[in-house]
Amino acid sequence: MTLSERTEPPGGSDDGAHRISRRRFTQLLGVGLGSAAMAEVLAPVAGASTRLGSGLGLARAGKPTLDISVQTSDEPALAALAKVYEKTGAANLKLAGISDEDWDVVLPRLFAAGTVGDMALVQPGGGTPVAIETLAPYGYLLDLSDQPFVKKIPKSVLPVCSVGGKVYMAPVTGGAMVVFYNKALFKKVGATVPTTWPQFLAVCAKLKAAGKIPIWFDASNASNGGVNSLFITYPLVSATSAGLPSFAANMKKGKATFANSGWVQALRNYLLLYNEGYYSPNPLGGAPLSQLANNDAAMYCFVSQGLATAAAGFGMANTGAFVMPNANTASKVVANAGSGAGYVVTATTKNPKAAKALINYMCTMNSVALYDRIDGGLPLLQASGGAVPQLFYPNVIPFLKAGRTATYFDQQWPNAQVRSALTVGCQELLSGQSTIPDVLDAMDTAYREGA
Amino acid sequence: LRDAAATGGVAQSLAIFVRALRAPERLEVDMVVSLPAENKAANGDKRGVALSLKRRSRGGGALRPPWILLLPAAVLYLGIVLYPAGRDIYESFTNWNGISPTQHFVGFENFISIYNDPVIRTAVVNTVIIAVVVTVMQNGIGLLAALALHRKLKTRGVLRAIIFLPAIVNPVVIAYIWQFIYATGGPLDNTLQSFHLGFLTQDWLGNPHEALAFALVPMVWQNIGYSMIIFLAGLEGIPPSVMEAASLDGAGGSKRFWHITWPLLAPALTINAVLTVIGGLNAFTMIFALTGGGPGNATQTVTTLLFQNAFTFGRYGYGTAMACALSIVVAAIAFVQVKYLRGRELAT
Numbered sequence: 116m117t118l119s120e121r122t123e124p125p126g127g128s129d130d131g132a133h134r135i136s137r138r139r140f141t142q143l144l145g146v147g148l149g150s151a152a153m154a155e156v157l158a159p160v161a162g163a164s165t166r167l168g169s170g171l172g173l174a175r176a177g178k179p180t181l182d183i184s185v186q187t188s189d190e191p192a193l194a195a196l197a198k199v200y201e202k203t204g205a206a207n208l209k210l211a212g213i214s215d216e217d218w219d220v221v222l223p224r225l226f227a228a229g230t231v232g233d234m235a236l237v238q239p240g241g242g243t244p245v246a247i248e249t250l251a252p253y254g255y256l257l258d259l260s261d262q263p264f265v266k267k268i269p270k271s272v273l274p275v276c277s278v279g280g281k282v283y284m285a286p287v288t289g290g291a292m293v294v295f296y297n298k299a300l301f302k303k304v305g306a307t308v309p310t311t312w313p314q315f316l317a318v319c320a321k322l323k324a325a326g327k328i329p330i331w332f333d334a335s336n337a338s339n340g341g342v343n344s345l346f347i348t349y350p351l352v353s354a355t356s357a358g359l360p361s362f363a364a365n366m367k368k369g370k371a372t373f374a375n376s377g378w379v380q381a382l383r384n385y386l387l388l389y390n391e392g393y394y395s396p397n398p399l400g401g402a403p404l405s406q407l408a409n410n411d412a413a414m415y416c417f418v419s420q421g422l423a424t425a426a427a428g429f430g431m432a433n434t435g436a437f438v439m440p441n442a443n444t445a446s447k448v449v450a451n452a453g454s455g456a457g458y459v460v461t462a463t464t465k466n467p468k469a470a471k472a473l474i475n476y477m478c479t480m481n482s483v484a485l486y487d488r489i490d491g492g493l494p495l496l497q498a499s500g501g502a503v504p505q506l507f508y509p510n511v512i513p514f515l516k517a518g519r520t521a522t523y524f525d526q527q528w529p530n531a532q533v534r535s536a537l538t539v540g541c542q543e544l545l546s547g548q549s550t551i552p553d554v555l556d557a558m559d560t561a562y563r564e565g566a
Numbered sequence: 567l568r569d570a571a572a573t574g575g576v577a578q579s580l581a582i583f584v585r586a587l588r589a590p591e592r593l594e595v596d597m598v599v600s601l602p603a604e605n606k607a608a609n610g611d612k613r614g615v616a617l618s619l620k621r622r623s624r625g626g627g628a629l630r631p632p633w634i635l636l637l638p639a640a641v642l643y644l645g646i647v648l649y650p651a652g653r654d655i656y657e658s659f660t661n662w663n664g665i666s667p668t669q670h671f672v673g674f675e676n677f678i679s680i681y682n683d684p685v686i687r688t689a690v691v692n693t694v695i696i697a698v699v700v701t702v703m704q705n706g707i708g709l710l711a712a713l714a715l716h717r718k719l720k721t722r723g724v725l726r727a728i729i730f731l732p733a734i735v736n737p738v739v740i741a742y743i744w745q746f747i748y749a750t751g752g753p754l755d756n757t758l759q760s761f762h763l764g765f766l767t768q769d770w771l772g773n774p775h776e777a778l779a780f781a782l783v784p785m786v787w788q789n790i791g792y793s794m795i796i797f798l799a800g801l802e803g804i805p806p807s808v809m810e811a812a813s814l815d816g817a818g819g820s821k822r823f824w825h826i827t828w829p830l831l832a833p834a835l836t837i838n839a840v841l842t843v844i845g846g847l848n849a850f851t852m853i854f855a856l857t858g859g860g861p862g863n864a865t866q867t868v869t870t871l872l873f874q875n876a877f878t879f880g881r882y883g884y885g886t887a888m889a890c891a892l893s894i895v896v897a898a899i900a901f902v903q904v905k906y907l908r909g910r911e912l913a914t
Contacts, residue, residue: 220877223665244665244880253666335772336858337745397750399772399861531879543862546774 179466180207181473182232184225187212188420189236189456192288192490196482205476206469219244226255226461233464234473239284239454240275240526242534247459251278257460259283262471264478271360271518272454275526285474286454287483288420288492291511291520292350293436293450295415295425297407300327301435304413308437308510310445312384319393322413331412332394333402334542344541345534346416347388349524350439351381353451358521366527366562373562374555382544382551389545399545404428419508420455422491437510450514453523455492530565533558657883658890664882676887685863689871692778696785696853696867697846703786705838708793709831713823715794716801726798730791737788741855744784745771771857774864781865785852789845793838800834801827836907840900847896868892 185193190212197208211232213221223244225231241248250256259265260282268276268286276284301307301318304325309315319329333343352358355377365371388394395402395412406412407428415425416439426434438450458477460470476482483494493508493515514520525534540554658676660669680686711729715722732740747754748770755767770780804827812822850869853859859866859874868888876885 223880227665227667244663244877249665249880255665334861336860337771337856340858341860395750397769397772399774400769401745401749401771403746403749403752535874535878539860539862542860543774546772546861546864548774548862548864 178204178207179469180209181234181464181466181470182209182211183458184211184213184222184232184235186215186218186236186456188215189288189490192486192492193236195489196477196486199482199485200473200476203476205472206466208473223249226250226253229463231255231461231463233466233470234458234460236456237284237459238456238526239272239286240523241530242525242528243531246526247276247283248278248529250459251281251283255462256283257462257464257467257470259285259460259471259474262475264475267478269518271520271522275454275522276457284454284457284459285478286457287477288455288457288486288490289452289494289515290418290420290455290492291450291452291508291515292346292416292439292523293419293508293511294330294350294439295417295421295429295434295436297410297413297429298433298435299429300410300413308435309440310448311440312443315440316391319388319391323392327410328395328406328412329393330388330395330414330416331402331404331406332398332416334394334398334545335401336538336542337401341538341542342534343416344385344538345525346418347439348381348385348537348541349451349521350416351384351441352377352524353439353449353521354441354447355380357381358449358451360522363522363524363527372555373558374552376555378555378558379551382541382554385541386544386551399542418455419493419511420491435510436508438514448514448519450511450520451523452493452515452520453526455490528562528565530561532561532564536561654886655890658887660883662882663880664876665880669883672883676884677891679884680888680891683871685866685871686868688863689866689868692865693847693849693867693869695778696782696849697843699782700785700789700846700849701839701842703782704789704842705793705835707786708790708838709797711790711794712797712801713827716798726794729794732788733791735788737851738855740784740788741852745856748780772861774861777857777861778865781853781856784856785849788852789842793842796834796838797831800831804830832907832911836904836911839907840903843903844896844900847892847899 183193190210193208193210197210201207209232222231222235222237226235237250238246240246243249247256258281260280262282262285264285265273265282268282272286272289273282276282276286296308300322304321304327306318306321309318322329330347332347334341356362357373357377362371362376389398395406402412404424407415407425415421415428417425419436422434422436425436438448440448442448458474460467460474464470477486486492487494493511528534536557537554540549540557543549544551544554657669659671659673661672661675662669715726715729719725746752749755750769754770755764758764758766768776771777808826808830809822812826817825848869849867850873853865853867854870854873857865859870869892872885872888872892875881875888
């Protein structure tokens, strides 16, 4: 019933006498606006209620609902997995996507507010606000040490899934820093996949001589907050002594520094590639991805999860990948690889049993293969052996199988400032504002602040 | 009421307002309006107008203002502005990392740390440059646009809309558009080359010495329309008779501008100057989306730095301390600015 229907007499409108009074209108307006205001203020609570209501409704039907906070870039892979899992009848999965840009900002707030859900996608190791070393000490995560999936985690990866000897995270997907390349362009200039550093430089020189951009590189903050520098520097460090687990351990003990390590040579090589003109022109001002699609740029350094971007540029069938050949002899080349983001069970979950069951399911061979196929990740879990990534990473998988890997470095750092010091320093190196010793000193200072 | 309404525009407006509110069958309204001169003489009221509105019910009791209508806005203001602001002030005195369930009071430690921050000097200098350049350029060009489009042109409506259009677009979108324009081999480079000015092309946003200057271009460009609209409103308020009289007295365009237009635009200038200084000191979105404070820290501002500390580094207490310090500085500058410009208004 509308306002006019209610106030108009059966015999028709009596102008003035039977219309809603101004006082009544004011009261209704006040109630309406008040309700709207309260709805605004209580929106978070209302959201929580909706979420709770949904879960309870399904729980009555004997099937719990698990709320999972996930980064949007991982959402398609998890959604595909959820579709399969829900068919088993074990639980319904409700995904709450958080954009990649907001992940570091929003997820910690959800944990602090207790509204993160039953499970969440977080970062392994430390160094970011959403890493398990940041979250676990405050009791936000459930100890998963007794779960069957823990036995599948390779020894090299286990430390970044644990805090204080307790395992908190399932590394459902892994990754490696690779060099995607345009097969047709390589063929056109007569280049083959390089396996040593001199060969890599020779390929770059050939491509440059052919008028191509050897390596697409956007060093600006506008692209991924400047992290593209990591995809070149980390592989360059991996084959040095700074890539060894002992270096990370010594850093923690205060017995090693960046300034006196393999980082020096790695940054020299990073600058060498720039000075030789092997990067995109003006990388500090940003490089358009169209350089890949237009066959202008031949190589693209990224983590394996960047497969979709590379394939969009080069074409799926025309995309290959190899490990940055960071040593003068092929047998000494080491890949930079590690756990990608992984899943945790939150301490506030009302369904710990169902959440643990799901996380074990996620770590089965088929699940990992499905997840990695969509996410572009690499199968790190032992015995998972996903077949699909082999199609794209025949040059990479052998490094993982042989254990010739160095773990992503920032996962071993105590705070986000170290990574920031590196990305800012890389920009300042390219612009001539800083020197290698200055950059490494800044990283050491940042490391000490978090130690 | 009729007598009072006849005394002038204010009274007429008020009479209309009262009529709209009054319930004729239940209420009576008394209104007393004193003319400015009378009121100044009687009460010394600087504003010159004293209005007394009494609304009585038939029972004779005075009607109170409908405070209940304030409730929705008050609740929103309390929940969205006052409470978060209060929390921020408190958190600026803690070492909270944004995640910990507990917060430890650290006194003025965060504020002291600001002075030792290796990037704060660059950020403050950049912030001041942005505030000054945006204030001068945006208002200068906005004023010129307003003067040009205040004339009787057939296309002035369209031109006003074109100039104002960027102001209604999200700054992030503007930033992406200008990233494209500035890209190596992008529209700007191609345009310069087509005019045989290829030697001028450069790494527009990648040169640490010039990136801020080029980042300022879209910031000014986007908001010229705002300044123009406010100046246009000021120009519309200048009585044509005054300009006509000046013309008849032989005043040329320049003299009319400096002796009539410019002084009478003082209120519009006050609004524009205060808004642009506050906007410049708080500049965040465009810089964050366009350069992210880089290359290196070349375009870092106080706001991008505090965001980085709070949300990327997990130094929430420190970040909020920066925000509080910035708020105090902005408020102090705005206060001084308003006081000076209002004084100028009264003097004219």
